[in-house]
Amino acid sequence: MSHRAEHLDTIQRELTAFARRARAAAARLHPELSLVSYTLLAHLQDQRGCRATDLAAHYLLDKSTVSRQVAGLERLGLVERRADPDDQRVQVLHLTDRGTEVLDQVAASRRTAFENRLAEWDETDLARFAGYLLRYNASGAEQD
Amino acid sequence: MSHRAEHLDTIQRELTAFARRARAAAARLHPELSLVSYTLLAHLQDQRGCRATDLAAHYLLDKSTVSRQVAGLERLGLVERRADPDDQRVQVLHLTDRGTEVLDQVAASRRTAFENRLAEWDETDLARFAGYLLRYNASGAEQD
DNA sequence: CACTTCAGTTGTACTATACAACCAAATGGG
DNA sequence: CCCATTTGGTTGTATAGTACAACTGAAGTG
Incomplete structure (x- = not known):
């Protein structure tokens, strides 16, 4: 080979x-x-709110899946739905304060896990690895 | 930052x-x-047969999960169980001919998908990326 | 020989997911 | 302007993957 x-x-x-x-x-x-x-949640934070349909499109998930995920997050009080004045069909999803709090906390702990795991890597390698991952994911987002 | x-x-x-x-x-x-x-299946091919318990340990899966997965693969005729003469509790799992065939076919098609996706990468980048992934996975296999 | 450990199966439950059927709001061509 | 189509979303149903706990039978060990 x-x-x-x-x-x-x-x-x-x-x-x-x-x-x-x-x-x-x-x-x-x-x-x-x-x-x-x-x-x-991270996407909602990033986008400062968006529609369920946008989430489905972005993550290649069925809208029913997103609907149920969002329902769960709402039940947990992490997400709220706001009416869109221009289109009564649409619910604009936003993080609640609690949602922001939980997300930040989980993000921090994930960050720590990555830091520990990558503690031995020097900055050049981290930069290259990050670059490769970006490049890989950016090439066929539609495939996998 | x-x-x-x-x-x-x-x-x-x-x-x-x-x-x-x-x-x-x-x-x-x-x-x-x-x-x-x-x-x-790939692991079975690699190891030329192993026990269900080994699969569970290696992939951090519950033994019940492995048991059902193996049952499914056996139902599909891709895997067979052989008795271990030294220990009547053990079933040594092996790929069948059909299993080898299916695995090789899927592996080839996955390889093609990766080749297409990485077609633009030069060999240096591929080698580095592969190296980083190995290094990443080898550092905390126990975490994620 | 009795207790413990080990390999594996089965019962049960939960999550993530898809697809299809549906509802309600919006939109656009006769 | 109205009906057909499209769009955003929910709900019913089914499936896969997974875990945990209870169990069975075989092996090892005091």
Whole structure:
């Protein structure tokens, strides 16, 4: 096998291994906020509110899935729905204060976990690794 | 925020985004073999057979989960159980010919997907990216 | 030989997810 | 202006993956 093919295989294998473990690991670290909930909240914070449909489109989830996730987050008091004056069908989703608080806390603890894990890496390697991940994800967002 | 912290945030965000999408993407590509089944089969091929308990330990899965996954793979005719002459409790799992065939086929198609996605990358970047992923996964396998 | 450990299965429950059917609001062409 | 279509969202139903706990049977150990 060529070097190139070996690298491709390694990348495939290691990304797969990571994907397999990530959800469970996130759940162990934060039983109160699944990986999906976390990303939805983070997106709401980022966008300063958006519609359920936007979340579904962005994360390639079915609208029913988003509907139920949002319902759960609302039940937990982390998200609130506001009417859109221009379109009565639309609910604009926003983080509540509590939602912001929980999200910040979970984000901080995740950040700490990453910091520990990557403590030995020098800045050059971190920068390159971050760059590669961005590049990888930006290439076929539609595929995986 | 320091550069270092920014890189850490990017890595966190991009790995999270990847993890969120990977399962669904794998399922779309191969409805007949989920990401989990695929990794279990690959492990069996790699190890030339092993016990259910080994799979559970290696992938941090509950033994009941593995038991059901294996049952499914056996039902599909991809895996067979052999008695361990030295220990009547143990079932040594092996790929069947059909299992090898299906695994090779799926692996090839996954490889093609990765090749397409990474077609523009030069070999140096591939090698570095592969190295970083290995290093990342090798640091806290127990965490995530 | 009795107690404990180990491999694996089964019962039960929960989460994430999809697809399809549905409802209500908005929009656009006759 | 009205009805057909589109759009945003919910609900019913089904499936997969997972965990935990209770259990069975075999192996090891005092």
